[in-house]
Amino acid sequence: xxxxxxxxxxxxxxxxxxxxxxxxxxxxxxxxxxxxxxxxxxxxxxxxxxxxxxxxxxxxxxxxxxxxxxxxxxxxxxxxxxxxxxxxxxxxxxxxxxxxxxxxxxxxxxxxxxxxxxxxxxxxxxxxxxxxxxxxxxxxxxxxxxxxxxxxxxxxxxxxxxxxxxxxxxxxxxxxxxxxxxxxxxxxxxxxxxxxxxxxxxxxxxxxxxxxxxxxxxxxxxxxxxxxxxxxxxxxxxxxxxxxxxxxxxxxxxxxxxxxxxxxxxxxxxxxxxxxxxxxxxxxxxxx
Amino acid sequence: xxxxxxxxxxxxxxxxxxxxxxxxxxxxxxxxxxxxxxxxxxxxxxxxxxxxxxxxxxxxxxxxxxxxxxxxxxxxxxxxxxxxxxxxxxxxxxxxxxxxxxxxxxxxxxxxxxxxxxxxxxxxxxxxxxxxxxxxxxxxxxxxxxxxxxxxxxxxxxxxxxxxxxxxxxxxxxxxxxxxxxxxxxxxxxxxxxxxxxxxxxxxxxxxxxxxxxxxxxxxxxxxxxxxxxxxxxxxxxxxxxxxxxxxxxxxxxxxxxxxxxxxxxxxxxxxxxxxxxxxxxxxxxxxxxxxxxxxxxxxxxxxxxxxxxxxxxxxxxxxxxxxxxxxxxxxxxxxx
Amino acid sequence: xxxxxxxxxxxxxxxxxxxxxxxxxxxxxxxxxxxxxxxxxxxxxxxxxxxxxxxxxxxxxxxxxxxxxxxxxxxxxxxxxxxxxxxxxxxxxxxxxxxxxxxxxxxxxxxxxxxxxxxxxxxxxxxxxxxxxxxxxxxxxxxxxxxxxxxxxxxxxxxxxxxxxxxxxxxxxxxxxxxxxxxxxxxxxxxxxxxxxxxxxxxxxxxxxxxxxxxxxxxxxxxxxxxxxxxxxxxxxxxxxxxxxxxxxxxxxxxxxxxxxx
Numbered sequence: 072x073x074x075x076x077x078x079x080x081x082x083x084x085x086x087x088x089x090x091x092x093x094x095x096x097x098x099x100x101x102x103x104x105x106x107x108x109x110x111x112x113x114x115x116x117x118x119x120x121x122x123x124x125x126x127x128x129x130x131x132x133x134x135x136x137x138x139x140x141x142x143x144x145x146x147x148x149x150x151x152x153x154x155x156x157x158x159x160x161x162x163x164x165x166x167x168x169x170x171x172x173x174x175x176x177x178x179x180x181x182x183x184x185x186x187x188x189x190x191x192x193x194x195x196x197x198x199x200x201x202x203x204x205x206x207x208x209x210x211x212x213x214x215x216x217x218x219x220x221x222x223x224x225x226x227x228x229x230x231x232x233x234x235x236x237x238x239x240x241x242x243x244x245x246x247x248x249x250x251x252x253x254x255x256x257x258x259x260x261x262x263x264x265x266x267x268x269x270x271x272x273x274x275x276x277x278x279x280x281x282x283x284x285x286x287x288x289x290x291x292x293x294x295x296x297x298x299x300x301x302x303x304x305x306x307x308x309x310x311x312x313x314x315x316x317x318x319x320x321x322x323x324x325x326x327x328x329x330x331x332x333x334x335x336x337x338x339x340x341x342x343x344x345x346x347x348x349x350x351x352x353x354x355x356x357x358x359x
Numbered sequence: 360x361x362x363x364x365x366x367x368x369x370x371x372x373x374x375x376x377x378x379x380x381x382x383x384x385x386x387x388x389x390x391x392x393x394x395x396x397x398x399x400x401x402x403x404x405x406x407x408x409x410x411x412x413x414x415x416x417x418x419x420x421x422x423x424x425x426x427x428x429x430x431x432x433x434x435x436x437x438x439x440x441x442x443x444x445x446x447x448x449x450x451x452x453x454x455x456x457x458x459x460x461x462x463x464x465x466x467x468x469x470x471x472x473x474x475x476x477x478x479x480x481x482x483x484x485x486x487x488x489x490x491x492x493x494x495x496x497x498x499x500x501x502x503x504x505x506x507x508x509x510x511x512x513x514x515x516x517x518x519x520x521x522x523x524x525x526x527x528x529x530x531x532x533x534x535x536x537x538x539x540x541x542x543x544x545x546x547x548x549x550x551x552x553x554x555x556x557x558x559x560x561x562x563x564x565x566x567x568x569x570x571x572x573x574x575x576x577x578x579x580x581x582x583x584x585x586x587x588x589x590x591x592x593x594x595x596x597x598x599x600x601x602x603x604x605x606x607x608x609x610x611x612x613x614x615x616x617x618x619x620x621x622x623x624x625x626x627x628x629x630x631x632x633x634x635x636x637x638x639x640x641x642x643x644x645x646x647x648x649x650x651x652x653x654x655x656x657x658x659x660x661x662x663x664x665x666x667x668x669x670x671x672x673x674x675x676x677x678x679x680x681x682x683x684x685x686x687x688x689x690x691x692x693x694x695x696x
Numbered sequence: 697x698x699x700x701x702x703x704x705x706x707x708x709x710x711x712x713x714x715x716x717x718x719x720x721x722x723x724x725x726x727x728x729x730x731x732x733x734x735x736x737x738x739x740x741x742x743x744x745x746x747x748x749x750x751x752x753x754x755x756x757x758x759x760x761x762x763x764x765x766x767x768x769x770x771x772x773x774x775x776x777x778x779x780x781x782x783x784x785x786x787x788x789x790x791x792x793x794x795x796x797x798x799x800x801x802x803x804x805x806x807x808x809x810x811x812x813x814x815x816x817x818x819x820x821x822x823x824x825x826x827x828x829x830x831x832x833x834x835x836x837x838x839x840x841x842x843x844x845x846x847x848x849x850x851x852x853x854x855x856x857x858x859x860x861x862x863x864x865x866x867x868x869x870x871x872x873x874x875x876x877x878x879x880x881x882x883x884x885x886x887x888x889x890x891x892x893x894x895x896x897x898x899x900x901x902x903x904x905x906x907x908x909x910x911x912x913x914x915x916x917x918x919x920x921x922x923x924x925x926x927x928x929x930x931x932x933x934x935x936x937x938x939x940x941x942x943x944x945x946x947x948x949x950x951x952x953x954x955x956x957x958x
Contacts, residue, residue: 102497104504153673159443162500163625164672166445170622171665178659289508292501300497327516334509337502341490560799560822563792567800571787577749578801579775579865 074318080207082314083214084273086307088287089294090217091265093306096295098238099255101151101161105169106266107288112172113139113267114279118188128189136267143263144256151259152252173284188275206275213272217265218307234258286330293333297340312336370690396687400637401547408539417535421607423647424542428600430624430631430639431549436593438634439557440586441569442492446503448620450597451604452510454480458602459526459611469530473602480598485591492586507616514613525612529605542603546640549596553636556592565589618661623650626664629671632678641680700763702727702900703779703869708747708757708767709924710740717743719924720757725869730891730901732915732932734908736944740924741904742784745873749781750774776806778868782858782875790847794835797846797857798826801864826864833860834890852883859890869900876907884910912936920944 088110095103113135120131146168154160196203225231236244237254245251269287277283294313298305313336320328411417429447436442458476461467467475487506491498514520521527532538556562564585567575572582605611624639627646632638646664653660671678703725710718717740725731735741746752748759750771759767766774775781788797801807802822831837833856841853849857855875862870872891876884884907891914895901905911912918912932920927920935922944928935935941 102500150669150673158497159437159441160672162443162445162497163629164669166504167622167665167669167672170618171662171669174658174661174665178657178662285508289505293505296498296501325516327512330505330509330512334502334505337505338490341494341498341502560803563789563796563799564803567789570789573751573783574787574861575800576751576771577775577781577783578861579772579780579804579806580800581770581772 074315074322076203078315078318079311080203080210081318082311083211084269085290085294085314085317086310087210087214087217087265087269087272089291089298089306089310090221090303091262091269092288092291093295093298093300093303094221094265095259095262096300097303098234098258099147099155101147101155101255101259102158102165102292103259103262104162104166104288105146105172106262106291107284107286108169108172109139109143109263109266110270110287111176111279111281111284112142114188114270114274114283115176117271117274118279121188132271135271136264139267139270140260140264143266144260146263147256147259152255155255169284169288173281177281187278188271210272210276213268217268218303221303230254230257234261289330290333293337296337309336365693365695368690368692368694370692396684400640404543404547405540408536408543414535417539418607419648419651421539421542421603422651423643424546425600425604425607426620426623426627426647427546427640427643428542428549428596428603429620430627430643431546431553431636432593432596432600433624434628434633434636434639435553435557435596436589437628439562439565439569440589440593442586442590442593443500444503444593445500445625446505446507446621447597447624448507448616448618449503449510450480450484450594451601451620452507452616453483453594454598454601455605455611455615456520456526456601457483457598459529459605460520462529462606463526469532469606473599473606476602477595477599480601481591481595484594484598485587488590488594489583489587492590493583504621507621511613511616521612523613525610525614526605527610529609529611531609532606538603538607542607545599545603549599550636550640557636622661622664622668623647626668626671629668629676630679632680632682635678635680635684638678638680642678645679700760701725702762703748703902704760704763705744705748706758706760708744708754708759710743710747710752710755716924718747718754721921721924721926722757723919723926723929725900725902728895728898728900729917730895730903730915732911732918733902733904733921734906734911734918734935735921735927738923739921739944741921742873743924744921745781745871745902745904748774748871749779775865776804778806778865779871780862780865780867780869781871782855782862782873784873784877786854786858788846788849788854788857790845792846793843794846794849794853794857795823795826795830795842798822798829798860798864801861802826804865806865826860829860829863830857833857833863834886835860851878852880852887855879855883855887856890863894867899869902870894871902871904873904874906875903876905876910888914 091109092103092106095101095106116135116138117131120126120134121128124131126134146165150164150168151161154164196205196208223231225235233244233249233254234257236247236249237251237258241251244254266287274283290313294306294309296309297313298307298309313333316336317329317332320332407420408417411420429451432450433444433447436444454476457480458469458472461472461475462469488499488502491502515523532541557565564575564580568582568585568589575582575585601615604615623646624643627642628639629642630638630646631640631642650660650664653663656663670676701724704723706722707720708718708722709716709720719740721740721744723731733741733744743752747754747767750766750769750773754767757767758765761774761777761779766777766779769777788794789800799822802825827837827842830842835842835853835856841849846854846857855878859870859872859875876887879887888910891901891903895914903911903915912935915932917929918932918935919929920938920941927940927944928938930938
């Protein structure tokens, strides 16, 4: 029972981490290796606003999410757009940005003491004998809400439809009057915002540390590969697979193996079905 | 009325020398012209340990060579095969640990551990990277990014190979001159060997795998096989550097999987000139000493590499070596029109 | 018991996300013939080539090469067996001279095995061999053309380079995906005898073409595809006379032209 409940929570947490990456890659084909850095940045910004500036918690969350979104948009607009379509440069440039941010944070004094965000609601309840605190329940709710909102957004809003159009065929989208560069910026901002959202929801469960940036990046990428790069539904499903696998290994083997589980998941996926669970046909041909 | 107009003219200086090597033998001047850069590099590298003040800076030269090997491996894989490895540290780690184990557990001397660790390490690296080779794009980058972290975690978790303390008591080289000249000659051999290799027919096939793998497949060659061969070559260089490193430091630990070994070689490659092979060596000669000077700043060094890297990538800089070569091979002058 | 045909496709079908690209096509190719495949745009011709050569995996059906099923083999294995293809969108190695482009196929296991070329092996010199092949395909040996960068060659030579890449493997079958398209009349005129010579040398040719006039002169048999299905198969004369084909190509001036020409 523990495994089931915590598996669900862990899976949703993974899905939250991965959605931003999946979104950006799905739309603009940019593997955003700065994803983890954005996650950590928004955690620190929220902390700074809350603790140092003394703003209201909810307000600081909103501000931090918008700031991260703007940061993501700026990164795309001023850096990544210049290397678009050159996979090697895209990877190196975005990874370099992420590294600079993370190691800059590490150097800039965010070390030594622990940085924590308060949970939204204190307390816990017991579900069939397993104690679960409210915040973890909130994670589940938030995750479900995000997936649902994302679905609504891409199905029923103009921008969302434009983004989907771009994801499917960029040239056709260009011909239909969609400004693909601008849309890519929007997608990156949206992806960064999702990273920030994941951060503010998940970080209260632990400390804000720089290492989280690398872990989030790696987990997000493994989820996306297992799910099929660029497929959001695949990412959600893969999050559940990896999430449960992780909880099971944590229970039976120990917490050190989370990363190994993610890596194994990638490798098994690559061997068995390289396109991932929901990889699209077109992509498969591109890759194989 | 007419203002004098000028335009910049660019003339190839060594056109004969460059087009057909046979012409280079025609005069001593041209021969010297052709050989000068190579001789400068070789002699420079050989003299460096002699002119360095103190053992500290001699050690820095060894480290430069270690990084140069890694950078060569990155440059070779990324720009001749299109396989971007974000985890050079994985190669160092595997090679380093293998050498350390061979030395401490089996008692083999460095003269044996280094070549053995290089070959065995390359086999291991190639095997574990095999699943992501048939795929294009970001997979290789992602998986290589994960391997060093995952291996470090596993060593930590299982407490094998000395766990977080690492393996100590590894033999060092006989003396520091052996150490210095071993790594220097390794770099030079690998550099000129690779330059030779990429111009062989096999090297052409490698480049074809990068540029146009469809045509390679249509020519009846397995793309994966050639990628595997290249990864073997590339990881052998990485493992060699790792094996040398543990004998230099007489210690092997999780820090062999650290980020420095992944990111500095990439930065050095991009700065020195991607795809030139000599460029990465040049980049290391510049970056590593700078990084030693910046040691006091801790992780800010990585920020520094990352920013340089980003700037060079984003502004599509050609790299120092390419720039230097152009200046060397061409006159530029203003002529009136 | 007669020998199986050199290539046989049975009930090949392939769908791309709901779009039927191939709907169960079956046909045979006999040793040494030239089979022409025509059809309007989007009728599945290139998909068929991709499926035969393994670049795209068939959903159903099989491809038999001398009776052996090759439909599940990876592209390089199929090429290694002697089924080569040209690409519609040519992507030579632009930064290499034309003759160096041939080094890559000459390095392949098949070329080393079958060719008996001088200088196989790792360090062998493939220069003379590649120049020989290029001459065979119409690059003048004594001119500068074989030594020029591929990026500076005109389309006609690039098409020949594609063919040369196939020839370097000493193939049994060459599948030409629109080698005539984009060429001028005179370039096509010089390519036609080349194709005939390849046939004389015993190479089986499958030609996918929009240039019907030249194709009808070359091919012994024509297969017409439409919407992923075989519309008809027969000699050029039969195809030209067919009402069904005219309908499929309705409005296509080229067919009108060919019809009147014939």
